[in-house]
Amino acid sequence: MSSRPTLRFADHGALARGTFAVVVLVSLAVLFTPASGVPSAPPGVDKVVHGLLFAGLAVSGRWAGVGRWVLAVLLVLYAAASELLQSLAVLNRSTSVADLAADVAGVAVGLLAWEALARHRAARPT
Numbered sequence: 001m002s003s004r005p006t007l008r009f010a011d012h013g014a015l016a017r018g019t020f021a022v023v024v025l026v027s028l029a030v031l032f033t034p035a036s037g038v039p040s041a042p043p044g045v046d047k048v049v050h051g052l053l054f055a056g057l058a059v060s061g062r063w064a065g066v067g068r069w070v071l072a073v074l075l076v077l078y079a080a081a082s083e084l085l086q087s088l089a090v091l092n093r094s095t096s097v098a099d100l101a102a103d104v105a106g107v108a109v110g111l112l113a114w115e116a117l118a119r120h121r122a123a124r125p126t
Contacts, residue, residue, distance in 0.1 A: 012063055020064035023056050031082045035092040050099050051106035054079060058110025068115075072107060079103035 030053055054075060061071045083100050086093040 012065075016060070016063040016065065020057075020060040020066075023060040027053050027057060027078075032085065032091060034090070038093070047098060047102040050102035051109065054103045054106030055110035055113065056106075058107045059114050062111065062114040068111060072111060075107045076104055079107070 030049065057075055057078075058071060061075070062068065066074075079100055082103075083095045083097075085091070087095040
């Protein structure tokens, strides 16, 4: 038995899974909107959006009960695939290593935030 604090899948049930599903759907809309539908923004804002989006995926995925390492690997693969798919002619967007780095940083921040929350929750008296 591990002494590491965890929040389990059953702790939050349908609300957690539903939240994760909504965040996944939002990510699909944000990442795969054709270039013509992407609003203009100051330089760097897209990196913030990428980071926040993937942090949200990481936190909501952990809340839904997806294991830390499984989620990390799946989200990094999703980030890489999304960057490659954005270069398709139909989307008319560009592949960016900086976007991928922002995605991976977001995953790390989200997973670390979840661990901090789990530790805080475990330390609270019941």
